[in-house]
Amino acid sequence: MFHRGKAxxxxxxxxxxxxxxxxxxxxxxxxxxSAPAWESSLEGALRRAAAEKKLVMVFFYTDWCxxxxxxxxxxxxxxxxxxxxxxxxPVRLNAEKxxxxxAARLRVNSYPNIAFLDASxxxxxxxxxxxxxxxxxxxxxxxxxxxxxx
Numbered sequence: 001m002f003h004r005g006k007a008x009x010x011x012x013x014x015x016x017x018x019x020x021x022x023x024x025x026x027x028x029x030x031x032x033x034s035a036p037a038w039e040s041s042l043e044g045a046l047r048r049a050a051a052e053k054k055l056v057m058v059f060f061y062t063d064w065c066x067x068x069x070x071x072x073x074x075x076x077x078x079x080x081x082x083x084x085x086x087x088x089x090p091v092r093l094n095a096e097k098x099x100x101x102x103a104a105r106l107r108v109n110s111y112p113n114i115a116f117l118d119a120s121x122x123x124x125x126x127x128x129x130x131x132x133x134x135x136x137x138x139x140x141x142x143x144x145x146x147x148x149x150x
Contacts, residue, residue: 036076036085038092042102042121045091050119055147057088057140058115060095060103065111067130078133087144088116116143 038059039045045056059076061068075081093099095108102108106115106123116125125143127136 036082036090038090040091042091042093042099045089046117046119046121049089049117052089053119055088055124055143056117056119057085057090058099058102058106058117059090059092060099060108060111060113060115061092062094062096062111068112071112071130075131075133075136080137081133081140084137084140088140116147118147 039048039056042056042058045058048054049056059071061071076085093102095103095111095113103113106126108115110128112128112130114127115123116127118124124147127139127143131139
């Protein structure tokens with residue numbers, strides 16, 4: 001049976017652990033609090049992709065899309081995902097605002113939606129929908145391996 005003092009110490013220790021977890025401490029998946037270095041325009045991303053011999057990864061989102069926010073908060077915040085994204089030039093486009101024309105050109109009609117483009121702007125792969133970090137990493141590696149084999 002707990003004494004009042006011991007129960008208080010256990011409660012305080014448990015509270016401290018929960019507070020640390022809530023503040024964004026990295027978990028076993030390698031989650032981090034920063035986000036990828038997103039390019040601000042598709043044109044700039046395509047120029048950079050040509051110079052660096054990389055694919056462009058276009059993340060299409062909307063302001064109202066909860067799964068898009070979850071991709072930002074969980075998948076793209078993961079440290080392993082951030083490390084893997086150094087193999088592409090990432091750009092974010094709001095499909096209802098600055099990315100409307102590109103979303104229409106690529107026939108994007110669900111969100112989140114990720115298109116991979118070569119430096120000329122031609123789509124070479126797509127990942128539709130939300131994926132947690134491990135599944136996204138697997139898909140990204142497949143895309144990058146396929147691109148390397150071209």
